[in-house]
Amino acid sequence: MRWVVKIGSNSLTDENGSISQDKILFLIEDIVHLRHEGVDVVLVSSGAIAYGRALLGKGSKPLTLPEKQALAALGQPHLLAHYRDTADHFGLKVAQLLLTRSDFDRRERYVRIRQTTDVLLAEQVLPIVNENDTVSVAEIRFGDNDILSALLAINIEADRLIILTDIDGLYDAPPLKVPGAKKIERVETWDDALLLKASDRGSVLGTGGMQSKLNAARLATEAGIETWVMRFERGSLERHFRGEHTGTQFVAAPRSLSPKKRWLSKISRxxxxxxxxxxxxxxxxxxxxxxxxxxxxxxxxxxxxxxxxxxxxxxxxxxxxxxxxxxxxxxxxxxxxxxxxxxxxxxxxxxxxxxxxxxxxxxxxxxxx
Structure with a gap:
C-alpha cells in the first residue's frame, strides 16, 4: 500500500512562525508507525520559505518573489536536516527530491521520478519531496505543493493522498467567519458550487489555501486516488490508518486508464x-x-x-x-x-x-x- 502525505507550512510551525521540532517529531512518529503497518509513505513537505524567514528574522512581513526564492534556498537544507536528524532516532533514512511542474510534462522525466521513488521505497527510505521553489515562479504564487502532491500520487499510483492542514476538512462556509458553518464529511461529485466554498487565500507562511487543496483533491480523485483533507495532530495518521477518520473524504473515481494514458490526460500539459x-x-x-x-x-x-x-x-x-x-x-x-x-x-x-x-x-x- 502506498500513501502520499502532504503537510503545509502552517502545520509545521509554532506560534512564532518557526519550524516546530515537536511537530516534525509527531509527523515522523506517525510515518514510522505506518511503515510498520506495511504502508509505504512519500512525504511532500512545505516549510523551506518559513524556515528561511525564521533564520533571517523576517517575521510575517510581505516579501517579493526573489526574496521568497532566496529564503527557500536558505531554508530547504535546514528543513531536510531537521527531518534527517529526527528520522535518525527511529533508524529511518530520508532522501530529498526537489521537483518543478515541468518535471511532470516530459515523459522521460516523469518516468524517472517514478523509478527513483520506487527504488527509495524498496530500500526503506522515506522520500521527502518539495517544490524547487528557487526556480518555480508559478508554484510559489499558487501553492502548488498541494498540486505537486496530487501529481506525485498519480505518478507512483498511490492508494491514498492525505493533505494535512490546520483545518479539519472542507466546510460549507468559512468556519472562522461564519458561525454554524458545517463540515462536509464526504465529496463524491464535483461542481462549481463546491469549489466556491473554499477560500483561495493562503497564509503568510504558506501559499495554498483550501482552493488549492480542492484542486489537488479533484486531480487525484479523477485519476482514481482516494483523497483526504484533515487536520494534523500528534497521532492523526496512525488513527486514520486504524479507521478513526476525521476531515473530509474525497471519493476516488474508477481507474479506467493505463498509467501512460493517465499521464497524458491528467498530468502532461x-x-x-x-x-x-x-x-x-x-x-x-x-x-x-x-x-x-x-x-x-x-x-x-x-x-x-x-x-x-x-x-x-x-x-x-x-x-x-x-x-x-x-x-x-x-x-x-x-x-x-x-x-x-x-x-x-x-x-x-x-x-x-x-x-x-x-x-x-x-x-x-x-x-x-
Whole structure:
C-alpha cells in the first residue's frame, strides 16, 4: 500500500512562525508507525520559505518573489536536516527530491521520478519531496505543493493522498467567519458550487489555501486516488490508518486508464495544438487508428518530438491528446510543401495510437461536435 502525505507550512510551525521540532517529531512518529503497518509513505513537505524567514528574522512581513526564492534556498537544507536528524532516532533514512511542474510534462522525466521513488521505497527510505521553489515562479504564487502532491500520487499510483492542514476538512462556509458553518464529511461529485466554498487565500507562511487543496483533491480523485483533507495532530495518521477518520473524504473515481494514458490526460500539459479534418477525426475516435499526416489541417505552438499536444477538430473542439512524434518545425515545413503542391516525403504516424487518449465527451464522428 502506498500513501502520499502532504503537510503545509502552517502545520509545521509554532506560534512564532518557526519550524516546530515537536511537530516534525509527531509527523515522523506517525510515518514510522505506518511503515510498520506495511504502508509505504512519500512525504511532500512545505516549510523551506518559513524556515528561511525564521533564520533571517523576517517575521510575517510581505516579501517579493526573489526574496521568497532566496529564503527557500536558505531554508530547504535546514528543513531536510531537521527531518534527517529526527528520522535518525527511529533508524529511518530520508532522501530529498526537489521537483518543478515541468518535471511532470516530459515523459522521460516523469518516468524517472517514478523509478527513483520506487527504488527509495524498496530500500526503506522515506522520500521527502518539495517544490524547487528557487526556480518555480508559478508554484510559489499558487501553492502548488498541494498540486505537486496530487501529481506525485498519480505518478507512483498511490492508494491514498492525505493533505494535512490546520483545518479539519472542507466546510460549507468559512468556519472562522461564519458561525454554524458545517463540515462536509464526504465529496463524491464535483461542481462549481463546491469549489466556491473554499477560500483561495493562503497564509503568510504558506501559499495554498483550501482552493488549492480542492484542486489537488479533484486531480487525484479523477485519476482514481482516494483523497483526504484533515487536520494534523500528534497521532492523526496512525488513527486514520486504524479507521478513526476525521476531515473530509474525497471519493476516488474508477481507474479506467493505463498509467501512460493517465499521464497524458491528467498530468502532461500540452505544448501545442493540431487541427485535423473530419476523416482524421473519424479515424481517431471511431476506428481507433493513429493520426497520419494527410489528416492534419494546421497547427500552432512550439513543440518538439515526444511533447504532448492537443488535437482539435474543424469545429475547434478538443477530441484528444497525444504524444507528437514529429516536431512543430518539421510539421510546419511539410504542411507548407503540401500547400505549394510539392512532393512530401513519406511520414509515419504523427501520433501513434499507443500515445493517444480521447478526451471528447462523445467519441463519435456523428456526434454533435
Amino acid at each position: 500540452p505544448l501545442g495544438t493540431i487541427w485535423v479534418d473530419d476523416g482524421a477525426r473519424e479515424a481517431l475516435l471511431d476506428k481507433h487508428k493513429s493520426l497520419l499526416f494527410p489528416g492534419i489541417v494546421r497547427l500552432e505552438g512550439h513543440f518538439e518530438a515526444h511533447d504532448t499536444v492537443r488535437v482539435v477538430d474543424l469545429k475547434n473542439d478538443e477530441i484528444g491528446r497525444g504524444i507528437a512524434l514529429v516536431s512543430a518545425v518539421d510539421l510546419t515545413l511539410l504542411l507548407e510543401r503540401r500547400q505549394r503542391g510539392e512532393a512530401v516525403p513519406p511520414v509515419k504516424e504523427i501520433i501513434h495510437r499507443d500515445g493517444w487518449v480521447t478526451t471528447a465527451a462523445q467519441p463519435s464522428s456523428n456526434s454533435s461536435f
